[in-house]
Amino acid sequence: MNDSRKYILKIAFQLFMQKSYKEVTLKEIVEKTKLSKGAFYHYFPSKEQLFMEVIDSYYYAYLNVDYLKFSQDNLKDFYNGILEQMQAEINKMSTEFQVDDKVVPMNYYLLIFDAINLLPGFRKRVIEISDREFEQWRKIVSTARAKGEISSPMTDELIAKTFIRINDGAGIYFILEGNVEKMNFEIKELWDAFYNHIKT
Template sequence: MNPSKKKILENAFNLFLTESYSSVSMQRIQNASGVSRGAIYHHFKSKEEIFEEIVNEYLIPAFSTYSMIQEDDKSSLQNMIYASIKCRQSHINLLKEVTSFKMVDFYFFKFIFQASEHCKDFTEKVNVLSEKEFNGWRNGIQLAMRTGEIRSDIDLDYVAQSFMTIPLGLGVFSAFSNYININTKDLRTAYLRFYSLLKKTGFK
């Protein structure tokens, strides 16, 4: 990406994370980025265009960890879990890299709500990715059931849905719990505990 364009996106992202969409103007983005007016309009026609590219660059990938998992890591459910956590950590590292303040879940979830309100096709994009994510987990769980990695008497759709919602639930909890820092340690613990339950007799 062009360095000037990258600078504009990163600084605008910081503004949108901490402030309301309506309070962020092109002038404020220009001032925060330290570029000329000509430079900002060379890359973007409007604030709406900047916002949409930020959503596509920094937010949308958070809804699609499965699509980033390598084929070799799909050989077992346990490998998928570790690979998914690694992908999330990589995205978290990116967010920390481009933000100029201490990035916490509260700001990220606040930004999601802004995206749903102000970014065209956001909901549709998320729904498409969520369906892919669900089907990906479902396939991995089904394979694990066939190979004996986990029990075969579980509710396949429920378990696939759970693997999708565990990160979301932890994120929402941390977002409203005294601004806890974003991390994947709790996610790893939750995933592996759930995984261990799938191997135990009597859990459905």
Template structure:
């Protein structure tokens, strides 16, 4: 991607995180980019187009390719997941020169995107379904291999892994902490795993 375009996206992401979509003005976006108005408009026609690309980039930066995780065991799968999240968050912080990846404003940004970009809402729901499918598949495989045993269905177990991640992330954000405290989430998942392990 073009360095100038990338710079504009990074600066705009930070502004959209600080304020809502409606509160950020084109004037602020141009000023914070450090570019002339003409140079800025060479890359983006307006705020709506820019916001859409900021959302797409942010979404793709945090999209998970579950096929890259170990499928040898559920245990290795969730360890790979934690490792991926840690690496992605560190890379994001480095590339965006910030201390934290998410805060409450991140959720506002997501809700703005759902309201303003219909295709994003569909993409988000597809992503959530992919997440459920990936977890359900590895749990099914773990059950078939005799790694785990539980009266709960594969999907119920998958939802516990997913929802504990979501809930702990939200709770940490509300406390002003990093959303995924990998050590505490990993310990929670390990403890749950011990309960369902064969």
């Protein structure tokens, strides 16, 4: 990818993470990049086109987690690996894009809703990513049961969904409460409690 194009995308993502799609103007992005209008519009003729490429370049990379890099034979190690990655991503966004780490998760979710409303096909891609996430959780739960790490009358599918919904629910709750710095701590606390309930 052309360096100027990458630079514009990075600046735009930084601004979208600080505010929202509606609040960021094309004029503001042009000024922040310090490029001429002609040079800017050569790459991105509209704000919508720019937003679409920002989502392609940054969001799908963050959403599309490689679950195979986490433990594949221990459920607790698997979810602790996910928690570490979540915190690392928040820290990375905060540092690289100069966004307060207390608002990173909130703005991240808000931009997802913007993308759902503005970009055809975004919802379908997010559902596909969510389906892959569920399958990875189901596999590690099945492995944990087979190895005697956990025992529960709940099905593998229900256990996997419970871990995922705890994550999703805690995220939304702390965003609404305006207290996102506690989010990962709370998710870990809930995951640990659920794990302790089903472990052998």
